[in-house]
Amino acid sequence: MFLKVAKKSQIEEKHKLLAKIRVHLRNDDMAKNLTKEYGIKGWIFDAVPLDFKDIKVTAKTVNGTIFLNPKINKMPFNIVMRYVIHEFVHVLQHITEEKDGEVEDDKKQEYLDREDEVEAFQHQIKYDAKYRGKDAAEEYTDELLEYHKIPREEKKERKKELMEKVK
Ligand SMILES: [Zn+2]
Numbered sequence: 047m048f049l050k051v052a053k054k055s056q057i058e059e060k061h062k063l064l065a066k067i068r069v070h071l072r073n074d075d076m077a078k079n080l081t082k083e084y085g086i087k088g089w090i091f092d093a094v095p096l097d098f099k100d101i102k103v104t105a106k107t108v109n110g111t112i113f114l115n116p117k118i119n120k121m122p123f124n125i126v127m128r129y130v131i132h133e134f135v136h137v138l139q140h141i142t143e144e145k146d147g148e149v150e151d152d153k154k155q156e157y158l159d160r161e162d163e164v165e166a167f168q169h170q171i172k173y174d175a176k177y178r179g180k181d182a183a184e185e186y187t188d189e190l191l192e193y194h195k196i197p198r199e200e201k202k203e204r205k206k207e208l209m210e211k212v213k
Contacts, residue, residue: 084138105129107136132170172211
C-alpha cells in the first residue's frame with residue numbers, strides 16, 4: 047500500500063459514514079418492519095443507493111436513490127438516521143408505486159399535504175421518539191408544523207396525524 051498522504055481521505059470518510067448509515071439501517075427494527083409492510087425483502091438494505099450531494103434540503107430521494115446533504119456530517123448520528131428513515135420510506139414508496147418507469151422527486155410545495163410525505167414523516171417521528179424520547183419527538187413535530195407554516199387552527203389535527211405511530 048502506498049501511503050502518499052498523512053491527511054484523511056475525504057472519500058474514505060464519506061464512504062465510512064455511508065457504511066455506518068447502511069449498517070444502522072439494516073439493523074434497525076423499524077426499518078426491517080417497514081420493508082415487511084411494503085413486501086420488500088432484505089436485499090433492499092444491500093441495494094439502496096446512498097450518496098452525498100449538494101442539495102438545498104437536508105436529504106431527498108429521487109427515483110429510489112437517497113441523496114444526503116454533506117452538512118449531515120456535523121449532525122448527531124441519531125438525527126442523521128431520522129432523515130435517512132424518512133428517505134427510506136420514500137425509496138419503498140418509489141419501488142411499490144412506480145408506474146410508467148417514472149417517479150417524481152419528493153420535494154414539492156405544500157408537501158405536508160401529500161400522503162407520501164405524511165407517511166414518511168410519521169415514520170421519521172416514530173424513529174425520533176424511539177431514540178430521543180416522546181417529548182423530543184413532539185417538540186420536533188411542533189417545529190415541523192411551524193416550519194411548514196401550518197395554520198394555527200389545523201395544527202392540533204396535523205400533529206395528531208404526524209404522531210400517529212408514536213406509542
Ligand atoms: Zn419526504
